[in-house]
């Protein structure tokens with residue numbers, strides 16, 4: 423069999439790409455997943471939605487995605503998928519000048535973000551210690567979603583638009599003929615395609631290696647704790663807090679808060695993660711976050727998640743074609759930030775596949791060859807722990 427475009431992987435990135443391909447003149451599009459839609463790292467995602475980045479094109483991807491999240495019912499025919507709790511970014515003491523510069527840059531790109539002082543932080547984010555904060559970035563429209571839901575919604579809409587989907591269909595290898603990827607080899611045989619979009623998340627490196635590409639993607643294991651506390655006393659907003667090296671957000675009910683940590687541990691890709699979370703790690707994350715959210719001090723740990731980030735050297739994704747190898751579009755290495763930008767990444771990749779360029783958001787800074795070319799992404803006002 424053959425298709426015009428094969429998308430490998432039905433996480434948020436593959437599903438978004440398939441959805442946007444269904445809106446364009448892309449011909450026959452087929453999505454293959456070795457498991458099922460939204461079952462990969464998208465299902466483990468803490469799924470924070472924020473515009474706060476230090477690199478302009480990332481802000482543009484987040485802003486564009488947020489517009490699509492706002493229009494979700496009209497766009498994909500499913501209920502709204504983001505809970506708008508508000509989002510706070512607290513930086514390390516001394517990094518307020520970078521915060522100020524980044525907020526100005528974000529506002530210039532259409533992000534709904536403002537600087538607030540500690541007193542205002544105490545008002546908008548009850549339950550958070552605010553006395554040590556001079557300035558923070560506040561996004562009233564920020565919040566969180568759910569990776570499996572977003573992947574499922576977009577794939578469902580793609581299928582209504584004519585996209586084919588085959589779950590439980592593992593791609594064993596990409597098929598290469600000369601300087602071109604011409605399809606994929608599956609358990610059921612070869613599938614030829616004009617273009618293959620590789621969106622297999624942390625499972626992408628071995629497929630790339632099979633066609634001679636060694637892109638710099640390393641695994642990093644992350645723990646996320648779900649904590650139960652007195653109702654209404656935990657996190658009521660989503661927050662990334664450099665001073666405690668944690669992020670947190672409400673988790674559905676007023677009695678639960680989800681907490682993750684900045685730091686992870688190196689892990690071989692793709693399938694060497696332990697079967698479940700380490701209770702000691704979960705307790706350590708809870709203790710760190712409780713310095714910002716005191717109600718977490720005596721909270722019980724009711725659940726935990728482990729997931730793997732696909733890290734690149736500059737912690738930004740690899741998006742686009744690889745010079746010298748036609749027929750392949752790479753969408754991997756999302757470095758723990760792929761959820762909130764997925765709708766816009768899919769839109770840009772679909773445009774790239776169908777026209778050879780991406781005009782709404784410029785993907786060139788994210789090109790997979792940037793490290794070989796000595797041009798890793800380097801924002802003008804980085805945070806020391808970003």
Ligand SMILES: Cc1cc2nc3c(=O)[nH]c(=O)nc-3n(C[C@H](O)[C@H](O)[C@H](O)COP(=O)(O)OP(=O)(O)OC[C@H]3O[C@@H](n4cnc5c(N)ncnc54)[C@H](O)[C@@H]3O)c2cc1C
Pocket residue numbers: 430431432433434435436454455456457458459460461462463464465466467468469470471569591592593594621622623624625626644645646682727728729730731753754756757758759760761762763
């Ligand atoms: C713990 C954790 C917390 C996170 N928190 C956030 C956050 O707060 N905000 C944010 O924006 N991002 C966050 N992220 C990152 C975000 O979740 C990921 O970047 C995003 O979900 C990756 O989507 P994906 O489609 O690239 O990969 P996946 O969702 O992993 O999808 C890849 C798919 O490919 C399939 N596949 C793999 N190999 C093959 C094969 N050989 N053949 C066919 N199919 C295959 C898999 O089954 C899977 O469905 C977090 C990630 C983790 C792990």
